[in-house]
Amino acid sequence: MQSLTYYVATSIDGKIARPDDSFDFFVNEGEHVTDYLAALKAFDSVIMGRRTYEIGTKVGVTNPYPWLETYVVSRSIEKSPDPNVTVVSEGVADLVRSLKERPGRRIYLCGGGRLAAHLLEHDLVDEIVLKLSPVIAGDGISVVSAMDRPTKLALVDHKVHDNGVVVLRYRVERRSRRPAPTAESGRTPPPKRSS
Numbered sequence: 392m393q394s395l396t397y398y399v400a401t402s403i404d405g406k407i408a409r410p411d412d413s414f415d416f417f418v419n420e421g422e423h424v425t426d427y428l429a430a431l432k433a434f435d436s437v438i439m440g441r442r443t444y445e446i447g448t449k450v451g452v453t454n455p456y457p458w459l460e461t462y463v464v465s466r467s468i469e470k471s472p473d474p475n476v477t478v479v480s481e482g483v484a485d486l487v488r489s490l491k492e493r494p495g496r497r498i499y500l501c502g503g504g505r506l507a508a509h510l511l512e513h514d515l516v517d518e519i520v521l522k523l524s525p526v527i528a529g530d531g532i533s534v535v536s537a538m539d540r541p542t543k544l545a546l547v548d549h550k551v552h553d554n555g556v557v558v559l560r561y562r563v564e565r566r567s568r569r570p571a572p573t574a575e576s577g578r579t580p581p582p583k584r585s586s
């Protein structure tokens with residue numbers, strides 16, 4: 392069974408790009424970049440939303456990860472601009488489930504926030520790796536767009552880099568397995584009934 396990792400650069404206010412899609416405010420040099428490039432070797436497929444894919448196509452790049460099996464999620468792209476890129480318009484969750492069934496390496500969720508929310512809501516994201524840059528974007532596109540309810544994460548690893556970037560690795564707790572309410576969660580258990 393493969394796992395799906397959302398590996399993404401973010402500001403401390405949880406933005407992956409400015410409203411105009413620019414992201415030049417991230418620290419883009421240093422050991423965390425080398426680590427990211429090495430981590431990409433662990434994947435054998437990548438999935439991304441149409442808006443993320445367009446960052447490349449706007450500058451003529453139609454297959455940004457040529458060594459990975461590439462899926463772009465879109466209802467508006469009629470025909471893939473690249474023979475090695477598959478456009479998926481429906482059944483995204485089913486596609487990811489079937490990719491996960493295959494033997495092999497891991498699936499890279501490249502972004503963006505909208506696709507991440509969809510896959511999180513379907514309990515299909517196993518891990519989130521945040522490359523947290525020491526910057527406040529001020530406004531922009533959220534690392535995960537609006538979701539129906541909170542999703543708990545467990546911090547499993549972290550690395551603090553000299554350039555101020557902190558890489559945080561989280562395991563996503565299954566949403567289908569809702570924890571029982573406890574006093575710590577702030578919810579008062581129902582009163583005991585006397586017979």
Ligand SMILES: NC(=O)c1ccc[n+]([C@@H]2O[C@H](COP(=O)([O-])OP(=O)(O)OC[C@H]3O[C@@H](n4cnc5c(N)ncnc54)[C@H](OP(=O)(O)O)[C@@H]3O)[C@@H](O)[C@H]2O)c1
Nearest residue numbers: 400407408412440441442443465466467502503504505506
């Ligand atoms: N900082 C980073 O590491 C990083 C990484 C990735 C992206 N980004 C940035 O994030 C921004 C894009 O993120 P975003 O959240 O706005 O958009 P996104 O998730 O990349 O793309 C959204 C689009 O994907 C399609 N889509 C998503 N979920 C779908 C579903 N369940 N079924 C069918 N289609 C679906 C739709 O395309 P259609 O409208 O065509 O139907 C939707 O409009 C860009 O600015 C990019 O630069 C940053």
